[in-house]
Amino acid sequence: xxxxxxxxxxxxxxxxxxxxxxxxxxxxxxxxxxxxxxxxxxxxxxxxxxxxxxxxxxxxxxxxxxxxxxxxxxxxxxxxxxxxxxxxxxxxxxxxxxxxxxxxxxxxxxxxxxxxxxxxxxxxxxxxxxxxxxxxxxxxxxxxxxxxxxxxxxxxxxxxxxxxxxxxxxxxxxxxxxxxxxx
Ligand code: ATP
Ligand code: MG
Numbered sequence: 808x809x810x811x812x813x814x815x816x817x818x819x820x821x822x823x824x825x826x827x828x829x830x831x832x833x834x835x836x837x838x839x840x841x842x843x844x845x846x847x848x849x850x851x852x853x854x855x856x857x858x859x860x861x862x863x864x865x866x867x868x869x870x871x872x873x874x875x876x877x878x879x880x881x882x883x884x885x886x887x888x889x890x891x892x893x894x895x896x897x898x899x900x901x902x903x904x905x906x907x908x909x910x911x912x913x914x915x916x917x918x919x920x921x922x923x924x925x926x927x928x929x930x931x932x933x934x935x936x937x938x939x940x941x942x943x944x945x946x947x948x949x950x951x952x953x954x955x956x957x958x959x960x961x962x963x964x965x966x967x968x969x970x971x972x973x974x975x976x977x978x979x980x981x982x983x984x985x986x987x988x989x990x
Contacts, residue, residue, distance in 0.1 A: 808897025808941070810851075812890040817882040818853075819846040822873040850951065854887040854912045855938060856922075856931050857945035869916050886913040902937060912932050914975035947973060 811829055815821040822845040827847065853871055854893045860867050875881035888911040894901040896952050912921040912934075922934050938944045948955075948970055959970070972978045 808895065809892045810889060811892045812888075813847065813850065814839050814886075814888040814890075815850050816884075816886045817873045818885040818887050819843065819873065820869055821846065822876075822879055822882060848952075850887045852945045852950060854889050854934075855943065855945045856912075856935050858931075862945075864978065868914060868918050870915065870920075872916060881989050884913055886911065895934070898937060898941065910935065910937065917964055931960075936979075939982055940976035941972060942973055944973075 809829075811833065813827040813829070814824065816824040817829075834849060836987070838844055849857050849871070853863055857863060858868075860870060863871060865890070872885040873879075873882045891898065891908045891910075893902065894906050898905075898908060902908060904958060905925065907925075909923070909925050911926075912920060914920045920931070922929050922931055922935055924937065935944065938947070940977055942949045943949075959967070962970075969978070973983065
């Protein structure tokens, strides 16, 4: 499973529809300060269900919507889509039959978010479910940000265990059990 394309529109500094192709296994994003490199990572976290505005370096969820510049008016909606190549069936279970998996999230100024899985409207938890136990996810270890290594080193045993369970793919079953028990 590999992320092969990111599409942004109205998200932070990416006001016009922008497609970022990721054709290899190792990609570097370079550019001057303030050009939008971190915004791309924010977009990846956001579309996977991040619900904390602070984690996305904003004060409210609507802060991810392009809020205008000297030459452009603000827009009313932000949209981000991730397209994964799943030809190797890396995303298993019910998702293994899809050679390509697309997840998309939109938000409007009134704070209404909508999620789509391969073009079909779904819930946030459906998106979270796709990635549970894969190491991907808004807060998972597939995104290593500044400070995370030292947090890992200093983590309490139960925090470390959560990372190990995610790496081993156990977290998906634990979440299922938790859901069953609370139903
Ligand atoms: P650095 O190298 O300093 O880390 P960077 O390439 O990571 O820079 P980002 O933090 O991704 O830069 O982008 C910052 C830019 O995004 C700023 O110019 C900021 O004005 C712009 N920006 C952030 N949110 C919005 C928004 N909602 N609407 C318009 N522009 C935005
Ligand atoms: Mg940055």
